[in-house]
Amino acid sequence: YVCLRELRSAVPPPANATQRLPGAIIIGVRKGGTRALLEMLNLHPDVEVAKAEVHFFNLDEHYRRGLGWYRAQMPLSLPGQLTVEKTPGYFTAPLAPARVRAMDRDVRLLLIVRDPAERLVSDYTQVLHNRQQRQKPYQPLEELLLHRGRINTSYKALQRSLYHQHFSRWLAHFPRDQIHVVDGEALIRDPFPELQRVERFLELPPRIAPSNFYFNTTKGFYCLLSAGHDKCLDESKGRPHAPLSTTALHMLCRFFREPNRRFFNMVGRSFAWC
Numbered sequence: 001y002v003c004l005r006e007l008r009s010a011v012p013p014p015a016n017a018t019q020r021l022p023g024a025i026i027i028g029v030r031k032g033g034t035r036a037l038l039e040m041l042n043l044h045p046d047v048e049v050a051k052a053e054v055h056f057f058n059l060d061e062h063y064r065r066g067l068g069w070y071r072a073q074m075p076l077s078l079p080g081q082l083t084v085e086k087t088p089g090y091f092t093a094p095l096a097p098a099r100v101r102a103m104d105r106d107v108r109l110l111l112i113v114r115d116p117a118e119r120l121v122s123d124y125t126q127v128l129h130n131r132q133q134r135q136k137p138y139q140p141l142e143e144l145l146l147h148r149g150r151i152n153t154s155y156k157a158l159q160r161s162l163y164h165q166h167f168s169r170w171l172a173h174f175p176r177d178q179i180h181v182v183d184g185e186a187l188i189r190d191p192f193p194e195l196q197r198v199e200r201f202l203e204l205p206p207r208i209a210p211s212n213f214y215f216n217t218t219k220g221f222y223c224l225l226s227a228g229h230d231k232c233l234d235e236s237k238g239r240p241h242a243p244l245s246t247t248a249l250h251m252l253c254r255f256f257r258e259p260n261r262r263f264f265n266m267v268g269r270s271f272a273w274c
């Protein structure tokens, strides 16, 4: 294959290159490692990825524009290549599963998960950062998380961590084996084995190699190496998390115990979460 992303913009794309609907979608979870997973998958020569999040199935104003609009957001690809997009907002969007199925009942879904307590803090940290950038005030995490000394179940970032609730909606529209679950912590620790499993799930020939990854001590994460170029994710990934008291963290962990157990039952595996 010609690797399209290597072609300079001055070089016209091959005549058989066209924009195709995705054959696989990374549906979430927000702050789970969706960008890292997409970039890592993009190492594969048979994969082309949509660089920006498309937000087609979760935002009515986009969905209304139809599949023609959606397709126009996709990268050029050659016959035989797989188009992949990621929008973490799909996982928690009530209408997304039915809409995705209406597009293609055979589309393959990837879900990358992470300790829901960690995810919540990461989610809070991102919102805090965005507010600070715009010089807007934002409540401390514990004020949002606790209400009269108990876990505040109406806090949105907490709801986004209730994986079983969202996953069950996807299972109402897709068979379990059409959704591959990636372990977000494992992807951070040692990305290659997780990527091998994804290649297998997507029925791609094994092309991603351990030499595509190196641990960058400055970044504190694995970065990517491909065709002599190296790439780390930007500074919005791997930010120091907002602090949370040990007491609040314990309460949160206790709170997630039952939802996690339900999620483990649904996916048929467990994770070493707090």
Ligand SMILES: Nc1ncnc2c1ncn2[C@@H]1O[C@H](COP(=O)(O)OS(=O)(=O)O)[C@@H](OP(=O)(O)O)[C@H]1O
Binding pocket: 029, 030, 031, 032, 033, 034, 035, 036, 088, 122, 126, 187, 188, 221, 222, 223, 233, 236, 237, 238, 239
């Ligand atoms: N290789 C590599 N480099 C940098 N960051 C990595 C990597 N692998 C996984 N991660 C983790 O990805 C977390 C961000 O997740 P997402 O990309 O899904 O965030 S977002 O929802 O799109 O905003 C981000 O979460 P935070 O550490 O909380 O910032 C990272 O821990």
